[in-house]
Amino acid sequence: MSENPPTCIEHIDQERFGTSLNFDFIGLLAVRRRGLRNGNWRRLSLVDRGLFRCAMWVARVRGGIANWKLLAKVLSVFLKLLESHSTRIWIEGKARAEELKRRFEDRRLFDWAPQARGWLTEKCFVFYLGLGYA
Secondary structure, three states: OOOOOHHHHHHHHHHHOOOOOOOHHHHHHHHHHHHHHHHOOOOOHHHHHHHHHHHHHHHHOOOOOOOOHHHHHHHHHHHHHHHHHHHHHHHHHHHHHHHHHHHHHOOOHHOOOOOOHHOOOHHHHHHHHOOOOO
């Protein structure tokens, strides 16, 4: 008897964040505490903070979030709170690598230096590019 494969949210939960992705009051409170500990709460805009507090109130009063629009917006704040420093470095590095790739293609650099394309996809180099911007 095989079990069902994990859903996308369960996969994100296990590998990326190491915490539960529950949108009940207890889950949102745990995410807010983690965001306070790692400093991401202060990086949020006032609108995002207010939205998250509103979602916590809705989850406490009603037992969970049923509105899909609110759930989608809260999920984006949820993921911002759970980011780690290395995740931010990785995101900045990928953005910088994409920008360099576009510039190099415009200047036809890959015609005479094809190994540069491999550098822009290498994990260590992308992380190094992100160190200067995160």
